Amino acid sequence: MEELRTNRKWPWPPKLLKWKPRQRVNFRVGMLFLLPWTIGFLAFTLYPMMASFVYSFSIYHSKQPLEWVGLQNYADLLKDSLFWQSLSNTLYMVAIGVPLTLLASFFCAVLLNLKVRGQSIYRVIYFLPSIVPTVASTILWLWILNPQTGILNTLLGYIGIQGPNWMSNPAWSKPGLILLGMWGMGGTIVIYLSGLQDVPIHLLEAAELDGANWWQRLWHVTVPMVSPITLFNLITGVIWMFQYFAQAYVFRGSHSLGYPLNSTLFYSVYLYQNAFLWLKMGYASAMAWVLFIIILICTLLLLKVSERFTYYAG
Amino acid sequence: MKHKNLWLFISLLLIASMLLASCGGGKPKTSVLRVWIQWGDNPQQLQELFDKYTAETGIKVEVTAPVEPDKILPSLTGSEPPDVLVLSGGDLVKSYYKEGLVEELTSAIQAGDIDLNDFFPASLDQCQMGDKILCLPWGTDMYALFWNKDMFEAAGLDPETPPATMEELVEFADKLTKVNADGTIEQIGFLPDQAWSHSDLYVRMFGGFWYSEDGTQLTANSQPVIDALTWQQQFYTKYGADNVLALSSGWADAYMSADYPFYTGKLAMYVDGEWMTGPNFISAFKPEASYGVAPFPPPADHPERANTAVVQGTVAVIPAGAKDKDASAKLLAWMMSPAIVAEEFCFNANLPTSKKAAEDPCFTSNPKFKEFVDLMASPNAKYIITTPISLELNEALGLVEEQVLHTGADPKPLLDALQAEFEPKLQEALK
Numbered sequence: 156m157e158e159l160r161t162n163r164k165w166p167w168p169p170k171l172l173k174w175k176p177r178q179r180v181n182f183r184v185g186m187l188f189l190l191p192w193t194i195g196f197l198a199f200t201l202y203p204m205m206a207s208f209v210y211s212f213s214i215y216h217s218k219q220p221l222e223w224v225g226l227q228n229y230a231d232l233l234k235d236s237l238f239w240q241s242l243s244n245t246l247y248m249v250a251i252g253v254p255l256t257l258l259a260s261f262f263c264a265v266l267l268n269l270k271v272r273g274q275s276i277y278r279v280i281y282f283l284p285s286i287v288p289t290v291a292s293t294i295l296w297l298w299i300l301n302p303q304t305g306i307l308n309t310l311l312g313y314i315g316i317q318g319p320n321w322m323s324n325p326a327w328s329k330p331g332l333i334l335l336g337m338w339g340m341g342g343t344i345v346i347y348l349s350g351l352q353d354v355p356i357h358l359l360e361a362a363e364l365d366g367a368n369w370w371q372r373l374w375h376v377t378v379p380m381v382s383p384i385t386l387f388n389l390i391t392g393v394i395w396m397f398q399y400f401a402q403a404y405v406f407r408g409s410h411s412l413g414y415p416l417n418s419t420l421f422y423s424v425y426l427y428q429n430a431f432l433w434l435k436m437g438y439a440s441a442m443a444w445v446l447f448i449i450i451l452i453c454t455l456l457l458l459k460v461s462e463r464f465t466y467y468a469g
Numbered sequence: 470m471k472h473k474n475l476w477l478f479i480s481l482l483l484i485a486s487m488l489l490a491s492c493g494g495g496k497p498k499t500s501v502l503r504v505w506i507q508w509g510d511n512p513q514q515l516q517e518l519f520d521k522y523t524a525e526t527g528i529k530v531e532v533t534a535p536v537e538p539d540k541i542l543p544s545l546t547g548s549e550p551p552d553v554l555v556l557s558g559g560d561l562v563k564s565y566y567k568e569g570l571v572e573e574l575t576s577a578i579q580a581g582d583i584d585l586n587d588f589f590p591a592s593l594d595q596c597q598m599g600d601k602i603l604c605l606p607w608g609t610d611m612y613a614l615f616w617n618k619d620m621f622e623a624a625g626l627d628p629e630t631p632p633a634t635m636e637e638l639v640e641f642a643d644k645l646t647k648v649n650a651d652g653t654i655e656q657i658g659f660l661p662d663q664a665w666s667h668s669d670l671y672v673r674m675f676g677g678f679w680y681s682e683d684g685t686q687l688t689a690n691s692q693p694v695i696d697a698l699t700w701q702q703q704f705y706t707k708y709g710a711d712n713v714l715a716l717s718s719g720w721a722d723a724y725m726s727a728d729y730p731f732y733t734g735k736l737a738m739y740v741d742g743e744w745m746t747g748p749n750f751i752s753a754f755k756p757e758a759s760y761g762v763a764p765f766p767p768p769a770d771h772p773e774r775a776n777t778a779v780v781q782g783t784v785a786v787i788p789a790g791a792k793d794k795d796a797s798a799k800l801l802a803w804m805m806s807p808a809i810v811a812e813e814f815c816f817n818a819n820l821p822t823s824k825k826a827a828e829d830p831c832f833t834s835n836p837k838f839k840e841f842v843d844l845m846a847s848p849n850a851k852y853i854i855t856t857p858i859s860l861e862l863n864e865a866l867g868l869v870e871e872q873v874l875h876t877g878a879d880p881k882p883l884l885d886a887l888q889a890e891f892e893p894k895l896q897e898a899l900k
Contacts, residue, residue: 216568216569217545217546217568217569217570218546218568218569218570218789219568219569297719297722298719301718301719302714302715302718303653303715303716303718304719320711320714320715320718321718322718322719323714323715323717323718323875324711324714408719408721408722409664409665409721409722409724410665410721411864411867411868412864413868414871415871415875416868416871416872416875416876417868427539428864431539431542432538432539432860433860433861434542434564434568
């Protein structure tokens with residue numbers, strides 16, 4: 156033990172007595188500055204997390220003591236058809252929505268990286284939707300996607316396509332939500348744009364001298380060079396999509412949660428419904444922990460798989 | 470040493486100040502009562518109403534309205550619930566009571582000398598669980614048939630005569646529907662689930678409900694429920710559910726606007742509540758609208774079911790955590806007094822729950838509103854049956870309704886499955 160401690164560069168526990176007075180003061184000031192965050196973290200993050208873990212093994216009564224049920228909530232989840240439906244709805248969004256959004260934002264970023272007149276104006280235009288508040292943008296899209304009076308189906312009508320019932324057909328509600336998400340992908344575009352500007356010019360020029368065309372330069376130089384950015388966007392996108400809530404909550408309009416036909420009953424929406432509408436806090440806590448584990452596994456999997464596809468220039 | 474104490478002191482001070490801040494500065498004064506009203510569209514008017522209580526008693530009342538549904542539960546479980554809470558419906562009261570979140574009101578009714586005979590029985594029923602009273606209705610809602618007279622006239626129907634039977638309503642609806650050459654719908658005669666589900670009313674018209682009358686058995690797959698869904702389904706299947714859905718998409722969200730299909734000539738008949746006839750809806754958004762209101766018609770072979778209606782509406786509860794139960798009871802009694810009920814619901818055009826208040830000329834002077842007042846006194850006016858699983862069951866029933874109406878599914882197997890799933894849940898919840 157003693158050996159271990161002396162081998163460490165950073166002393167822990169801090170040996171206050173051996174410190175100079177100046178160091179001691181610095182340490183305390185540092186701790187003091189950390190205090191507000193620490194209290195916030197302990198009281199509003201760690202404690203609720205641990206409490207929800209405990210609740211997940213019980214039936215939660217707000218005024219009476221917890222009723223222990225062991226793994227019952229978890230076992231019930233496996234038998235709950237709505238749980239599986241909400242999970243599959245969410246996986247649909249993760250598997251289709253996230254890659255589509257990444258692809259589209261990458262190409263937007265490539266276009267916005269071209270040296271053309273008025274480029275900063277285009278960048279602003281593409282970024283603007285992402286600063287529109289979620290509820291406002293979702294309500295806006297309810298109008299855009301209205302099958303008979305909305306602008307999207309009207310435009311589709313001009314080219315001879317009869318647009319679908321975006322909001323009331325269960326097969327089209329999720330694609331509608333993905334479109335809404337892609338409209339607001341400005342944040343992802345900006346991150347890609349910063350990555351694109353870090354792609355070394357000399358590599359692109361060397362490729363050009365070797366006779367590589369635009370597509371080959373993009374595929375063989377740019378894409379590998381921004382692969383860490385792709386990984387970051389992918390992981391944050393996946394985590395965000397697993398927790399997809401606000402848009403779905405607003406998108407149903409005044410219909411019940413999940414409308415149409417539970418096609419927009421996403422994992423977080425069903426969790427919310429159980430916890431805050433049906434008062435099943437224990438069940439909802441179990442759902443939250445299952446989601447945590449799913450997200451953890453997905454993230455680890457992505458990190459593992461990405462080792463083969465990600466190139467870190469440094 | 471000196472330093473050490475100073476740091477300790479500052480740290481403690483910081484922690485203490487944060488804790489104090491999070492507690493909201495200690496106990497509220499008992500002389501202020503807090504009333505939360507979930508559906509208070511008009512907070513200023515409500516505050517002025519409760520200011521009268523202050524004028525009478527010197528006790529200040531703070532009104533919070535409207536309240537988002539997801540704020541209700543945290544407020545009831547928290548340490549500072551409102552002293553009186555007015556919920557948008559009785560659906561959850563029994564669940565709340567089971568969880569120990571709301572008071573049983575017998576003692577409050579005695580303390581406040583509240584006359585239970587003054588309530589319309591149909592409105593009070595939703596608050597009763599056995600011999601316990603868990604809430605008191607404060608204004609209520611009922612539904613009836615609305616029809617657009619201009620559209621009737623254009624279709625060659627008598628604008629003053631609504632359909633007399635459910636069968637006739639189907640005929641009228643067909644005459645009032647215009648389909649374009651490409652199958653899309655120009656206007657529709659009747660939409661059974663406009664704005665939200667009205668299956669409760671239709672099931673009553675077919676002579677049953679999805680609970681037994683005492684709320685102890687689930688009868689979700691009984692014939693009246695099947696009939697009600699099948700009857701509604703025809704309005705979709707006849708013109709193609711996709712075409713009807715394309716037309717009606719977004720209609721529910723236009724409810725409080727001049728674009729509402731009933732005003733724009735897109736929808737000729739539908740079911741809606743008494744508030745529509747008041748100052749805040751049709752006369753605000755489309756004052757020139759020419760429309761009629763009548764009780765929803767019964768099936769042709771059951772004329773005795775005329776004037777059937779489902780009563781549901783706002784209820785007041787006293788949260789279990791309310792600090793001064795006596796003060797809450799007194800305020801509740803004041804809210805239930807006929808004069809206050811008359812004033813509040815006259816202003817907002819909702820049905821008064823007090824019989825004495827209903828005599829106020831303001832409720833009878835508007836002939837359209839009077840249709841509802843008369844309906845309230847009908848022996849066929851039934852309360853909406855609520856149980857501790859109401860909310861979850863309604864969600865599941867809503868899904869079945871959507872499948873039947875919007876996808877043409879056969880109601881029987883869906884309702885059988887629902888019955889099998891929820892009957893044990895009901896029995897478990899009633900234990």
